[in-house]
Amino acid sequence: xxxxxxxxxxxxxxxxxxxxxxxxxxxxxxxxxxxxxxxxxxxxxxxxxxxxxxxxxxxxxxxxxxxxxxxxxxxxxxxxxxxxxxxxxxxxxxxxxxxxxxxxxxxxxxxxxxxxxxxxxxxxxxxxxxxxxxxxxxxxxxxx
Numbered sequence: 001x002x003x004x005x006x007x008x009x010x011x012x013x014x015x016x017x018x019x020x021x022x023x024x025x026x027x028x029x030x031x032x033x034x035x036x037x038x039x040x041x042x043x044x045x046x047x048x049x050x051x052x053x054x055x056x057x058x059x060x061x062x063x064x065x066x067x068x069x070x071x072x073x074x075x076x077x078x079x080x081x082x083x084x085x086x087x088x089x090x091x092x093x094x095x096x097x098x099x100x101x102x103x104x105x106x107x108x109x110x111x112x113x114x115x116x117x118x119x120x121x122x123x124x125x126x127x128x129x130x131x132x133x134x135x136x137x138x139x140x141x142x143x144x
Contacts, residue, residue: 022103029100036093040065047080065090068144087141094137102130 014020041062049058052074060069067082075081106126113119 026103029096032096037062066141066144090141091138095134098130098133102126
């Protein structure tokens with residue numbers, strides 16, 4: 001009886017391509033978004049959200065830790081919520097989530113466009129879109 005050899009190559013023989021790096025980025029950015037949410041929700045609970053916010057407000061803060069999400073709640077002092085740490089945290093969360101989503105969109109659009117030139121145009125457009133959305137989001141976070 002003839003045995004078949006495995007066609008799996010080790011990473012050293014396979015090489016590290018751009019597609020593999022982006023595949024790894026997609027997985028790590030999804031994990032990072034989960035971590036960002038948990039840190040935001042736990043931070044809100046530590047700052048007193050358990051007695052001053054509804055569950056919906058806590059979830060809104062956890063997904064986007066921006067001081068404007070706390071203004072309409074029973075929180076008496078907004079200063080800890082408007083610290084540079086939470087603004088930087090919100091910016092990182094926004095940029096990681098936007099990059100994750102745009103990369104997913106590019107992967108889906110690659111299935112629809114077979115020509116390399118069109119794929120290149122889609123990728124350039126997605127990078128420009130990411131920079132525009134990221135820039136607008138960072139501006140809103142730091143000026144609110």
